[in-house]
Amino acid sequence: MIMASGGGGYGFNVTNALGKYVLTQGLTAGTYNVTAMAEGYIMQELGGIKVVVSSETGNVNFSLRRSGGISGKVTSSATGKGxxxxxxxxxxxxxxxxxxxxDADGNYKIITNLATGTYNVTASLPTGFFGKTVSGVKVTxxxxxxxxxxxxxPSGIITGKVTTKTGGKPLEGVTVMAMSSDDKGYTGYAMTEADGTYKIETGLGTGVYIVLAQQGLNMNQVQDVAVTAGKETLNVNLTLDVTPPVPSGTIKGRVTDASNNPIVDASVSAGDGDATTDENGYYEITSGLPTGTYTVYVDAHGYEPASKDNVSVTAGSATLxxxxxxxKIPATKSGRIxxxxxxxxxxxxxxxxxxxTCSTTTASVKLGEPVAVSGAVTPAVSGATVALLYKLGSTEVTRQATTGADGKYSDSYSPSATGSWTVTASWAGNTQYSGAASQAATFTVSQAAPTTGGLKVTVKDSTGKALVGAAVSSTTxxxxxxxxxxxxxxxxxxxxxxxxxxxxxxxxSMSGYVTNTGTSSVxxxxxxxxxxxLQTQTTGGGGISGGGIPGYPVEALMMGIVIGAAFLMLLRKRSSSTPPVF
Structure with a gap:
């Protein structure tokens, strides 16, 4: 691997089979340090390399010296296991x-950048243990x-919470240190979480400790904290006389290059908060973002800076x-080395x-559908175990595949959530070949298209009044x-x-109303x-409806009464002027 940094730019590449290399992008005009690194060799750095835009600085050559090696195994004194x-x-x-x-069995091997000499070999901050150093290790x-x-x-464990002195509000990002007060030299530290809690689980042997919380110039401590290796000491709580931070929102996202490959260690900032992208290009700014609208800035070595305006943030919520x-800084703005x-x-x-290699057959799938992943180990290795890491934010799923005689492998996985996923492939190597890891392949999972719908039926009377309790049923x-x-x-x-x-x-249908139907397409x-x-029911065979007589409409009855009265009046008039005839 060849890396060039400085002058406001950054570039890297690997040598070909003949050991030759060329850096073509990301190098703005300036002076650079160029470093060559290879497994089994001592790193070499050449400084003062001048770069001019649209020109090539050649013959930046390296001759690497052999490294020595150190190997061994790390085990637990409690279990004897790696x-x-x-x-x-x-x-x-x-x-x-x-x-x-x-590795999984506790074995390690260091074979890079170890010149002939005497070394200290240290297990640094192992989780659940306290560190150890072996001195006087001779290397050739x-x-x-x-x-x-x-x-x-085994390390002891100290847990507790850090809050404000006034109001008892939790404090995030406070450094909490534990230092043995009995001259044994044990130390450990942790940072508080969003809820103010902390857990120190590294570097604590049996002894008596001072536990110190510090934020800026504000400090507080608890003395005489007894710790036993392999045991947890609870509720070592501290307060600081500080003003609680303004509630913050969160901004999350991902930084990639033009080919959708993740950019690692990119700097992202907004308001008073900042973050650095992880190995898959993801970042998360969790503090310094009160409710408001922000411009988010991103900068990465070897790339053009970028920003996004009008990003809305609400305290206590995440903007995704x-x-x-x-x-990349293009060739038109870059020199070459x-x-x-x-x-x-x-x-x-x-x-x-x-x-x-690792790739997907499609850039997007629907939730519930499988994504097909494939790749190959080169040179071809048969029967190699390939570890596949699928990742969506903090969600990680690990699967395995096995290579065939041609070195190829495949996998099919149905993601459990929507969003932008990455998948990387790696294998540990064997006695002939060193291990390798792929670039991350990306794919998007979106919500599956709906397969059903809904049907809303509204029932009213002839005046438009809603009818409550009407029976509705389908006929087709x-x-x-x-x-x-x-x-x-x-x-x-x-x-x-x-x-x-x-x-x-x-x-x-409803009692007192005439049944009616309607149609619609879902x-x-x-x-x-x-x-x-529904129209009011005006006919029927079971009683009076609307003031009528069963079987007769009200209007017909009224008309009959009127006609009958007129006929009677006519008969009376005739009877008064004409004698009856027998």
Whole structure:
């Protein structure tokens, strides 16, 4: 790996099979330090390299010296088992060497940047243990010093909470340190979470401690805190005489390059808050953002800076997907650096290099659908275990795949949530090839298209008044849809949810009213409406309706009475002027 930094720019690349390299982007005019690093060799840095835009600075060549090696195992004194994920550093009295992380069995090996000399080997801040150092480790270039083993004792644990002296408000981001007061030299520290809690679980042997909380120039301490290795000391609470911070909102997002690859260690800021992107390009600003509108700025070495205006933030809430896609400083604004890297053969670095790829067959899927992932280990390795890490923000899912005879692998995974996911592939290597990790592939999971809809039926009388308690049922439904049945509520309506798309006929009935029907078509994702009007019932065979006589409309009866009265009056008039005839 070749890296150039300084002059306001940054560039990197790897050498080809002949050891040649060229840095083509990200280098604005200025003076740079160029560093060459390779496993099994001592890092070399060349300074004062001048870069001019649109020109190439050539013959920046390196000749790397062989590194020595240190290997061993880290175990727990309590269980005798290997301890995984412990960072082991090797350093001399005057300089830093290199580091490694223990594997699942507690094994480690450091074979980079170790010149001939005497080293200290330290297990640094192992979670659940207190650190340990082995001194006087002799290293010779090109040779491996084996069995530098470290046995770690369990750490004690101190937990508690830091709040304001007035009001008892939780304080986030406060440094809490524990220092043994009995000359044993044990120390540990932690930072408080958003709720003010902290947990120190590294570096604490059995003893008596002073626990100190500090924020700026404000400090407070608790003395005579007894700690026992492997045990937890609870409720070591502290207060600070500070003003509680203004409640903050949160801004989250991702920073990638033009090819959607994550940009690591990009600086993102807004208001009085800032953050740095992680290995997958994600960032989260959690403080310094009271309710308001902000401009979010992002800057990364070798890329054009960017910003977004009018980003709204509400205290106590998260503003999501404030994403950036940065453009590399283009060749038109960049100079070039080229050269060759050579070095004598080192038996410690005799493994051949390998690469692994990772890609998805599609850039987006619907929730519930699988995403197909594939790639290959090169040179082809059969039966290699490939670890696949799927990630969405803080959600991580680890899966495994196995390579075939051609070195290829595949996986199918159905994500559990919507959003912008990444997936990376890695393999640990074998006795012939060194391990490798892929670039992150990205894909988006969106909400699946709805397959059902809704139907709202409203029932009114002839005056437009809502009818409560009307019975509504379906008379025809789409194929596969069961019959619908319901009763109208206080607004005269009833809604049928999650029904199949298609045409519906529904009828409404209510005592004292004539049954009526209505039709409507339901579409997926929508709610169709149908309004049914019921007329007052004016006929019937079971009693008087609206003041009439069963079987006769009121209007007909009234007309009959009028005609009958007129006929009687006519008869009376005739009877008074004409004698009856027999």
């Amino acid at each position: 301890v995984a994920n412990v960072i082991i550093t090797a350093y001399t009295e005057h300089s830093y060497g290199w580091f490694a992380m223990t 270039a090109g040779a491996e010093t084996k069995n530098v083993n470290l046995i770690l004792d 997907n404030v994403n950036f896609k940065l453009e 080229s050269g060759t890297v050579t070095g004598e053969e080192n038996p410690l670095a005799s493994k051949q290099a390998s690469t692994i 439904t789409p194929s596969g849809q069961s019959a619908l049945s319901g009763v109208t509520t206080s607004d005269g309506s009833v809604t049928f949810a999650s029904v199949a798309p298609g045409s519906y006929t529904v009828q409404a 579409t997926a994702g929508g709610t169709a409406s149908v309004s049914i009007t």
